[in-house]
Amino acid sequence: MVEWTPDSLAKRVMDYVLLMGARTAGIATLQTLEGGPPSTDLTYVLPEAKSAVSFTVPIAQSVIDPYLSKEDRDSQESEARRANLISSGIASSLENYLEYSGFKSEAIKANLVYRDTDSGEEQLGRNPMIPDISHRYLAARSGAGFFGLSGNILTNEDGAAVILGTCVTSAELTPTEPIPPEENYCDDWGLCLNSCFSGMMDEEEKTTVIIGDIPFSYSKRREYMRCGFVCGGMSGLHPDGKWSTWSPGRYELPEEDEAFIPLIRSTIKSYYKRPEMSGGAYNVLINSKLYTTCANCQLLCHPDKKTRAERYKMLTTNGVIIQHPDGSLERVTPEKAEEHVAAMDEETRALYM
Ligand code: SF4
Numbered sequence: 001m002v003e004w005t006p007d008s009l010a011k012r013v014m015d016y017v018l019l020m021g022a023r024t025a026g027i028a029t030l031q032t033l034e035g036g037p038p039s040t041d042l043t044y045v046l047p048e049a050k051s052a053v054s055f056t057v058p059i060a061q062s063v064i065d066p067y068l069s070k071e072d073r074d075s076q077e078s079e080a081r082r083a084n085l086i087s088s089g090i091a092s093s094l095e096n097y098l099e100y101s102g103f104k105s106e107a108i109k110a111n112l113v114y115r116d117t118d119s120g121e122e123q124l125g126r127n128p129m130i131p132d133i134s135h136r137y138l139a140a141r142s143g144a145g146f147f148g149l150s151g152n153i154l155t156n157e158d159g160a161a162v163i164l165g166t167c168v169t170s171a172e173l174t175p176t177e178p179i180p181p182e183e184n185y186c187d188d189w190g191l192c193l194n195s196c197f198s199g200m201m202d203e204e205e206k207t208t209v210i211i212g213d214i215p216f217s218y219s220k221r222r223e224y225m226r227c228g229f230v231c232g233g234m235s236g237l238h239p240d241g242k243w244s245t246w247s248p249g250r251y252e253l254p255e256e257d258e259a260f261i262p263l264i265r266s267t268i269k270s271y272y273k274r275p276e277m278s279g280g281a282y283n284v285l286i287n288s289k290l291y292t293t294c295a296n297c298q299l300l301c302h303p304d305k306k307t308r309a310e311r312y313k314m315l316t317t318n319g320v321i322i323q324h325p326d327g328s329l330e331r332v333t334p335e336k337a338e339e340h341v342a343a344m345d346e347e348t349r350a351l352y353m
């Protein structure tokens, strides 16, 4: 058996994930995560936990412009799924490696794992969707990435186009430090907020989270189901009617946070009756396929400011998505979309608005 030290094993596990396809990596420990939110508690998933390996897996940049221009949705969805599966796979592979090296370990799935919460009358499915372990907090504290105004994790290599990954372990590992603020490219310009009409990210206020004595700030969250409603594909038309996400839905978004859960409850039945689109995936949160229709705040955030501006323009000047009876989607002008909706019979129109 190799005699590991916290230094040598930390170096080995970071090399391990980078060789497996991760782009960046870092180490967080019980000490560096001390005082953080509940989802930084590593012992929730592994009582013997002492450390965690955090890493990012890139989403290929090549699928982003066609997606934001509303030319090609499916390629981005497949690519993001591939990155998610690679992230979960790397974590699982590292768990195996560490177990055979004598350390109890637990791979954290990339996505769609939520803590059991007391979901009372007013709750919806797994809402509030609190993850077993927050990949984001661990990534920021370990320096695998840094917070942008959006609350997404960014890297100087891939912007926000990354899927995060984590493996928790009982091994003692030497922690890595957060990326210094001067190396964070986020300029608070706010194109992420402009690209989001759900209102989930507060335009005025920031929230600050202290993890291991270090503060991390990003836009304050309003009701998370605002994002659930738009990103989930229920509705996609910007209030100005000139551009949309990939969703053909056009419900008006209420002002009040409290209105979103009842709204989702009442509109989900129409969502289920829409014709099936290509792609999609089954999802634990709903009783049908879920399709990628937004992720705008993530995908337009490139390290280069000019690219961010170009992507925002692509998103907001390429018209509106409509759905045909065979399920296919088409990008058309706002005027043509109005005609399309006006020509629907009442029953069909009720599926979208
Ligand atoms: S889009 Fe701009 S403001 Fe938003 S996170 Fe990225 S760099 Fe920061």
Ligand code: SF4
Binding pocket: 195, 196, 197, 198, 200, 201, 226, 227, 228, 230, 231, 294, 295, 296, 297, 298
């Ligand atoms: S995924 Fe879409 S709806 Fe959700 S916060 Fe980002 S831009 Fe807004």
